Amino acid sequence: MQRAKILIVEDDPPLAELLHWHISQAGFDVIATADGEEALLLIEEERPDLVILDWMIESLSGIEVCRRIRRMGEMASLPVIMLTARSAEDDRLRGLETGADDYVTKPFSPAELVLRVKAVLRRTRPAVSGEMLKVGSITMDTSGYHVARDGEPVQLGPTEYRILRYLMERPGRVLSRMQLLDGVWGRDSDIEIRTVDVHIRRLRAAMNGDGKKDIIRTVRAAGYSLNP
Amino acid sequence: MQRAKILIVEDDPPLAELLHWHISQAGFDVIATADGEEALLLIEEERPDLVILDWMIESLSGIEVCRRIRRMGEMASLPVIMLTARSAEDDRLRGLETGADDYVTKPFSPAELVLRVKAVLRRTRPAVSGEMLKVGSITMDTSGYHVARDGEPVQLGPTEYRILRYLMERPGRVLSRMQLLDGVWGRDSDIEIRTVDVHIRRLRAAMNGDGKKDIIRTVRAAGYSLNP
DNA sequence: GGCGGTTGTAACAAAACTGTCGCGGATCGG
């Protein structure tokens, strides 16, 4: 199972270190910064799966960071958990309004935070939390690398598996070849963009074995998506 | 945003009431029953958007209800969240194979259940996820590139799609050919201005399939606009 | 080193879409 990458944005060094330890102890990869501007850069470059964001940080308020994340286009759906000092209803509301997925009020137990992280990941990225993915008639066991259609197991090559997984994590959404290259091959791979087509074809061939309906929709000039 | 209707099938009265309260508190319309047979009837009549189904109910096991829902034709794609007592991997598999969209193992927090409900709805009904454009009887799912009129899907070419999107983002406003050229083709394209007409015609042809009313208004000497 | 399976590319074929033209009907202001 692929480990989820968590970005911690916290400018109080002792607390940052505490969080770092507990989160990585729970089996996540951790990157950290104390600075809001840097956080935005790190999000671009490291593509974390979730951000833990202190409401009160120096260079840029947490709420502003959150707002900017929501305007980042490709990363706009990045889950954010806010750490707030007060539990005032007011703050909770404002936090959720700017697009935080959850919030934790200080003081909190690290264990609780870890639980929340897992819950949010389970909700937003089922695959990283080791659960079963299901879209239509297709099921994928992400821990055992098993894929089935209508209960019938399907044999997939590694790349086909990764493409399918990427699609199943975003069912119905049309993904451009560029997005697929980034998501499946990695951000910095100099692969021909048309190569995506070939693998899509292979994935189709493997999944539509009998005379079954095609599971992948081609959207001209846009990309591919999983059929509902 | 239109409220989603949730059907709860749970035969333990205290738990049913608890669920009822939390789900409706979260802003959903709730209907409930303790009986499997009745659940199927309610689905036919009330057309809920999602079903929360206890694995162990009396008259008909949850798993059997789920199976029948999947054979209901029109309602076959109804999302189902299963409540299971055990967390055995085995049950998870069986649950997903019979067509549940998600499952929650008891004990669970009502908050988590609400999160899952929202997550499943987001996945199955893009209308709730804010990436949906609506103007009159036309809906456009911008993340999945789906366009529908009166619920009927409409097939559009790339340029027609971009024009319609541009229009839907500015409903009612009259846009000159020049504006459309800038907005849809890009500021620096040396396209004949009359080409806009042709694409508008193609868009019309695609959208007014049956004898439906024209969705685009021609404003002589000014341009085009979307009809309200 | 040989082997089965996988991967990235190139090249070609097929399909879908695009832009342009010219014609004729519609509309408008006198």
Next chain:
DNA sequence: CCGATCCGCGACAGTTTTGTTACAACCGCC
């Protein structure tokens, strides 16, 4: 009613985008 525009329509050739196939390089593994 008339001329001047403006707009809708059908056709069409050119382009772009996608599907398909074949092939050489590569990989881990024995």
